[in-house]
Amino acid sequence: MFTDEYYMKLALQEAQEAYEKDEVPVGCVVVSNNRIIARSHNLTETLNDVTAHAEMQAITSAANFLGGKYLINCTLYVTLEPCVMCCGALSWAQISRVIIGARDQQRGFIGKNLQLHPKTEFVTGILENECSSIVKEFFKTKR
């Protein structure tokens, strides 16, 4: 049951919530010992705040839950490849694993030759089609 696909589906539900608020639909969950300790979706428009990406909120929220700033033994599932800002934040957090749905060729950190923390393992392409489709669908309605 507790597969990467399982948790990515929950991240996709978060993305769907963002979509319904007219936010760029990106969602994420943070999991520690098979338990969800944070979930969030992009809220940059709602909060008028460029820093309110799903990952940023999830990092803050997970750290609050854990009572410490390092996300050791935590996995972040995110529907879209993190941007430069979120990559930087995930590096500071020394999170153990980052599981990515769709790549973001334009804004994602991978194409900028940035690295997560040396301790961080990362995987891309989990439920890639679903994660990519929701973003494409969103921008189609905007043009």
Place this chain on the structure above:
Amino acid sequence: MFTDEYYMKLALQEAQEAYEKDEVPVGCVVVSNNRIIARSHNLTETLNDVTAHAEMQAITSAANFLGGKYLINCTLYVTLEPCVMCCGALSWAQISRVIIGARDQQRGFIGKNLQLHPKTEFVTGILENECSSIVKEFFKTKR
């Protein structure tokens, strides 16, 4: 009176407040039309939150003040070169100017070949010695 040095001194006062809280001493202010609309210092230890860098708080705070997420016609004065995370956030904010005190060779965005927004002008080396000294002094007490 309203020189870059003037505002950097205020950012240094913020860094000093961080120092007194046993936080890595980095401070910043955001100025719009010669008015300070946000001021902050690093609070990562106090808040147990890796995202609580001075710049991140200042971006959120300035956007709240302005009622919009883009920091047009705003200048951020920061005592230490922003990291990858803060560089990403400043790019999203499309801030007009970033004025940096000391370089951060290890963690700063410049050495990572990252860019701020194309609209953003940036300058380094304002009150460089003072901005650098406070960080060096802090880490000396830690070793």
